[in-house]
Amino acid sequence: MRDLMAELKELRLHGMATAWAELTAQGESNTASSKWLLEHLLEQEHTDRAMRSVSHQMNMAKLPMHRDLA
Template identity: 60%
Template sequence: MKTDVLVELKALRLHGMAGAWADLVEQGGGEAGGVGIESSRWLIEHLLQAEGTDRAMRSVSHQMHAAKFPVHRDMAGFDFEVSPVDRNLVETLATTAFTDEAHNVVLVGGPGTGKTHLATAIGVSGITRHGKRVRFYSTVDLVNALEQEKAQGKAGRIATSLLRMDLVILDELGYLPFSQAGG
């Protein structure tokens, strides 16, 4: 099955190359019957695939860094055998479909029950498997950053950046006190 080179070039936003490719195809590749283009098609297809893969990997790397997870956690690292957590529910949450309707998820449990691990794993899944933009905050850190932003006369910047996120994870809500203004 041949790749539609023109479609792939446009998908990668390589419009100049797409125009040049269309011109070459129209002109027959400079050889009788377009043999020149067909003989090099495999190279172009390989290069397009490599570029697409590289861009996807760089995007995931960038999003993982931007999410600011405290440590990397994934679903494979969670021991469902020793935890009373509903595995099917967690796997459903890991699809991050709940973000499409802007629903909230609250993980409730005592210390050491895996809430942070699961929240991080859901966020990692959102980035790596579903192309979501995720931001992780310790609630106390977010409140402190918001108060500092307000004190500097720059209120609203963090809120604006959070509006661009598909998923915001607030960790440790309720564990540590913060000021009334911060609340």
């Protein structure tokens, strides 16, 4: 089971972590669909941050541009 609170804090989404804590305090019936959505959003956020990191590293490496010989 994923610890959503820890993931939200790790991503520095403290406002969302607080909102999630309040939602889970209301009861389990309200959080079933919300948990599914939040898990998918966190997965996409991790993927997006990884892609932006690679893009930034490629730009900082200042590799020469690819040029065709034609």
